[in-house]
Amino acid sequence: MTQIRFALAQIDTCVGDLDGNADKIMQYVHLAARNRAQVVVFPEMTLTGYPIEDLALRGTFRRAAWDKANWLATELAADGLGDLYVAVGTVGTDHASDKPRNRMVVLHDGVVWAGYDKHFLPNYGVFDEFRIFTAGDRSVVLDVDGARIGVAICEDIWQDGGPVAELAERGIDVLMTMNGSPYEEGKTHVRHELAVRRAAEVHAPVIYVNQVGGQDDLVFDGGSFVVDADGTMLVRSPMFMEHLGFFDLDTMAAKQTPGEIAPELDPDEEVYTACVLGLKDYMAKNHFHGVCLGLSGGIDSALVAAMAADAVGGEHVQGISMPSMYSSDGSKDDAADLVANIGAKYDIQPIEPLFNAYQQQLHLDGVAAENLQARIRGVIVMAYSNSKGLLAVATGNKSELACGYSTIYGDAVGGYAPIKDLLKTRVWELSRWRNRAAAAGMGIGGLHIVGNEQGDSGTPLPGGVMIPVNSIEKAPSAELRPGQKDSDSLPEYALLDQVLAAYIEHAHGRADLLADGFDEQTVDTVMRLVDRAEWKRRQYPLGPKVTALAFGRDRRLPVTNAFRE
Amino acid sequence: MTQIRFALAQIDTCVGDLDGNADKIMQYVHLAARNRAQVVVFPEMTLTGYPIEDLALRGTFRRAAWDKANWLATELAADGLGDLYVAVGTVGTDHASDKPRNRMVVLHDGVVWAGYDKHFLPNYGVFDEFRIFTAGDRSVVLDVDGARIGVAICEDIWQDGGPVAELAERGIDVLMTMNGSPYEEGKTHVRHELAVRRAAEVHAPVIYVNQVGGQDDLVFDGGSFVVDADGTMLVRSPMFMEHLGFFDLDTMAAKQTPGEIAPELDPDEEVYTACVLGLKDYMAKNHFHGVCLGLSGGIDSALVAAMAADAVGGEHVQGISMPSMYSSDGSKDDAADLVANIGAKYDIQPIEPLFNAYQQQLHLDGVAAENLQARIRGVIVMAYSNSKGLLAVATGNKSELACGYSTIYGDAVGGYAPIKDLLKTRVWELSRWRNRAAAAGMGIGGLHIVGNEQGDSGTPLPGGVMIPVNSIEKAPSAELRPGQKDSDSLPEYALLDQVLAAYIEHAHGRADLLADGFDEQTVDTVMRLVDRAEWKRRQYPLGPKVTALAFGRDRRLPVTNAFRE
Structure with missing residues (x-):
């Protein structure tokens, strides 16, 4: 029988603040060690902050992040924490193409194990990862005291096939995932259902650690959790707070022992x-x-x-x-x-x-x-x-x-x-x-x-x-x-908001909106207003691109960015 | 011996203006026919305008574009122009995934031939195509009076491998490309060198038709051209104007006959x-x-x-x-x-x-x-x-x-x-x-x-x-x-602009800039100013995303957009 204690380190990082993020990682690893954890899991791109956007393309930033990961491994060992396996997210470099990778590294015994590179790079909605990163192409299983720990980063569990399917075939005792999943009303349940599906696929519990905190126009809600192979909720961290949760894996048990489960919040x-x-x-x-x-x-x-x-x-x-x-x-x-x-x-x-x-x-x-x-x-x-x-x-x-x-x-x-x-x-x-x-x-x-x-x-x-x-x-x-x-200029809000929800959230066109039962005059008014307002939503004036790299579409950097090298 | 006259229709379209764009296509096909052209080539996404950004995701828009392409084919035939082969860019739909495609269709004999889907979808700099489109996966050769015409769309010729490599293997008489290549200082020569390389690869002339005109913060410069298999410039259209150029292909000739070559402009x-x-x-x-x-x-x-x-x-x-x-x-x-x-x-x-x-x-x-x-x-x-x-x-x-x-x-x-x-x-x-x-x-x-x-x-x-x-x-x-x-607040512009060019255009970090020979105080001043100004460059206030689809990163629509359905 192998028993392993995982610590779920749901922390709030700042993009570009390598020093501050590393200090926070140190602090949480110490806390995890005092609570007898053997494996500590942090969110996606912990060390660099997330999302780093085009900052990933800057070579000096990638070198500084690599140096900082090495410093962390050394310091942890010096503090007597070299025995722990500390899974941290960071930016890596694919040396063949010199392009960035969204990477999980494991700090252990004073060394940075160059671990796993994210396979599926989301490029829809708020995500621009295919733009920035080169995809990883192999699945990774960590052996910790005989337990087989499969790993994945965020989008890897949202898509069928790829590394999770490979892990299911290889056989694992637990699937450990690090995530940077932005908040969205009602998304908690979607994430849970997804994890339940993946747990069934790999026949093992799924650990889901999410970041918490605000970064520019994104808010990450935390709400980390663990579900058992049969879908049972075993652990749930609170939303919107930093938190260190624990999960005790017993590789021989058919069912795992539940831990702390935070209550859900009222939707408002x-x-x-x-x-x-x-x-x-x-x-x-x-x-x-x-x-x-x-x-x-x-x-x-x-x-x-x-x-x-x-x-x-x-x-x-x-x-x-x-x-x-x-x-x-x-x-x-x-x-x-x-x-x-x-x-x-x-x-x-x-x-x-x-x-x-x-x-x-x-x-x-x-x-x-x-x-x-x-x-x-x-x-x-x-x-x-x-x-x-x-x-x-x-x-x-x-x-x-x-x-x-x-x-x-x-x-x-x-x-x-x-x-x-x-x-x-x-x-x-x-x-x-x-x-x-x-x-x-x-x-x-x-x-x-x-x-x-x-x-x-x-x-x-x-x-x-x-x-x-x-x-x-x-x-x-x-x-x-x-x-x-x-109401002199706009339909009553009770009606307007319904049309906006259909037109914006569900991308219904004019014909769809009429089929939804909205009257023609309202539909035409709202569509005209929304389509014309696009320029107001980007106040900075547009202007012609004439050089290789212009501000605007070319160069996408976070506003909140503490990196200064 | 087969002789074919191509018309290079370098036109200015407007995103979303299906009616206006279709009318302009009609007008240029008529002009091409009066000049005895057999094949008319338009720029990338002619009918829809380019780049259409997330407008491609709207189903009503794709249906309207499809209807308009059919209308065009019918009208051309009714006008007695059904014999011509008219290559037009538009948005298609991949019916398996219901996702958009960046498509070339050929209008001929009253019918829309669903032609070729762009293979390489650029997702760097100003391009977001991987975000929007599903990639095509096969090369296409058109047979026109026995001449083998290979086709490609823009980025397809910028990447090695893919459809151009396939066409080289299949053997073609000419490579006909439609492009939406934004203006950039000095890019003319880069495009020519690229076309020369591809012409050598396929052992045939390359026709490069580019769009012209402004769309939001992009300017397309036109400058369409034809290079022979040996790299000789055969035809060059003027920059920044609408223009109809001609190229006479002789499939049996070792060297093609040159046509009109517009003079180059002064860089300023x-x-x-x-x-x-x-x-x-x-x-x-x-x-x-x-x-x-x-x-x-x-x-x-x-x-x-x-x-x-x-x-x-x-x-x-x-x-x-x-x-x-x-x-x-x-x-x-x-x-x-x-x-x-x-x-x-x-x-x-x-x-x-x-x-x-x-x-x-x-x-x-x-x-x-x-x-x-x-x-x-x-x-x-x-x-x-x-x-x-x-x-x-x-x-x-x-x-x-x-x-x-x-x-x-x-x-x-x-x-x-x-x-x-x-x-x-x-x-x-x-x-x-x-x-x-x-x-x-x-x-x-x-x-x-x-x-x-x-x-x-x-x-x-x-x-x-x-x-x-x-x-x-x-x-x-x-x-x-x-x-x-x-100069009280900034380094002298002669120096400042050099540092900005290195820092922004060449993504040099602090160490690189010092190695470039700039003094430390100037480097630190400029880096601090540039990094802090990011928020000013996006005047519209950031705000938290809390719904499935928020304005800003989620929803990327052109400001210039004439589509109203």
Whole structure:
């Protein structure tokens, strides 16, 4: 009988930060060793951070990553941890082609074993791996005290055939996978079902270790787990937190012994927490200590302010009310109520004098005059950002982003937009959820999230409410002209969001949308708006490529990138 | 003996505009027939436009393209042109996987022959084809009156092996290729050398038909050509214009008879023309009739205004001088001189009253006060854009874009940035070239460009000069504080541009740059600036992905897209 203890090291790394990532790996290996683990599994591309995009193409980066892996192996051995098998993800180089590889290495006995190269390189949705890496072409089985450990990296288990099929044929005692699987609503169940299928295929338990944390516009949710050969859930780590889980493999047992299983989150809590973690990590990894944003009294800015308070504390949130001649008293009151609830800093900067100064020169009307108001506000938000070193956060939601119902260089300014992937109806749902959580005692920062591992209930909210009920219940308005309502320009959100979901998420064309039962006028309105708004969604001006390497499509680098060599 | 006349149809298509593209194909086939051609070759993805990016994934689009190809075949036959073989690029569907294919079809005798699917799908630089298409897996030889015509699509001839190697083995009389090869300085010679190599490989002439025109941030330069089996240049079409060239193949001749060979362009003229065509086509395809831009008196805005005048005529250029308390008289004079030279509209909008109005509320200093000036100008430029329906063009060059030496939402506003891929030293060179061309009689719109096919010398320039000499010769300054010079913040451009070329174009890391002989302080300054500016190059705020399909990395659609189904 062979018994092996695996540690599932669900950590939050930063792209390019080889020193910081290596230090964190050291810390988790020590913790795993104190808990008598023999094998420690980290997420995909642990050492380099993930996704590194075209940074992989830089030779100096690959050399530095290789040196750092060797340093880690040496240090671990020097600390008396050479006996452990530590599976770390990094970037390798295929020496025949000098192209990068997405690689798992095993640190053991002071040495870096050049282990396994990812076989299936996803190149759809957010993934560009075929662009960057050369594919591996062989399966690998590690022998640890007689136990046969098959390995795979992320996409390798999402595709039929390839290394998993080979491992099934070769026979293994456990399939150990490292993953960088971005968060997506409802994806937890898809991953579990997939792992159950692969466990049946290889007749062995599957260990699934996922990274956690935000990287640019991706959030990784963790939620690492182990399923038995028969599909039984044996271990599940919490989502959105760093965590070290354990799994004891008995190679002779027909069924494995279950370990710790974290409870599932409420679907609204899950999405809300993903947005907060994305913002919190974007700030931490880009060295921002506070945010500023315009507070209109509307629901979008209120929800974003609440998320910011949950991410970094209300005292690090600078709210700016920028009322115009068209702002209602109710809106100003709602903004003030929100600020009081979350304990934010609050300034009032009326825009009417500025608007009048421009109009003396420009004499605008119609949409140009509406955009002018939004752009004056954008200038003010950026002035706070520049003068106080704060991250400007944009408050647009996915419905308005999709339809272009916003002003570029106006309300769209900012370095991070926490709710840009939430349809308006979801914005309302999450706001209601956050108030329910507040009523149940969850204060500011009470979320289950990386950096808040103690899991306390946060700073209490006065009155047990976070988002003013009026902001949730009133009819949405941009307040750029008297009596304006969103429904003057857009279908009602309940309908609009359904059409957007079908058109964007399910790629239904016009004929499909009509067959879905939407009326022709709505379909044509929404399609026209969405198709025309593409240019707004890429604010930086397009320009002709005339050299071998231009910015834009040619050169795809992460914004969050700590590498400086 | 078999003689076949090929027509090389170098045309400018628009992504998504199936009707417009089909009409243009009809028009060129008629012209080819009048010139007794038997085979007409169009560029890659002629019918759909190229690159169509994720539009290929939309089923309604693929069905519409298929219907349009059938319509074309039927119409051609009805017009008595069914005898011709018309090779057109389009999107196909692999019915096994329901995934798109990059396809050449041949229209003949009223029928669409489902021809050849592109084998090598480039996924580097600006290309994302592996992401979108399924690869073809067989070579195709067309028999036309006993002549064996091998076919290939673009990347198929850039990679060794694959379909060209198969064709060499099968034996062909000519290799006919359709291409969508974006412009790049110096690429003409690379393409020729490649074709010469493939001609030797297949022992036959190679026909290379390339598309021409701008599509978002790509410019296609045309420059179609034919090389003989021994590498002799037989036919060369002009660059940057639509053109129908001819090649007479004699399958029994050891050497083919040369045809028309267009002269090569001066390297400065080539790059300048690429920038003008990019702007002109972006405007035409997105239905803009004029541009507006800030004119500072500096060289960047002067060059961009000159390009805009060459693209659409000086009378469609709205210049806006926005002097501040720090603007020199010289700068204002230089802007006025430029406007007089190109015949642009010109307004003066002083920003000092607006700056003072903001400062009464905000009390900014340092960089925040500098950015405020740039952002006030951005608001004014966008007010002109919105109220007059003009395309705002940004005037930033690649050196400042690389280093982040600009203000987001300030001087960086605009929908198109004609010189964003030109280093500052190149900006000066092109300005000098344009003045030399003016002195030699080339007026506004005198470029060799799509839409100006008559090739006249354009509207004469008063005094035979376009760009004020003072704008070229004075030291660059942002004029955001008294006495400011670019060289206060950046290395001298002659040095900076060399470091940028090495760091960006050649991906040299720190150690490489030192080995290149650059001093350590310069290297560290430039690397720090470039690495930190990545976020500025993507102005739209990042935000967390939480649904299956988010805007941004997930969904990559062209901005210029005429498809509306």
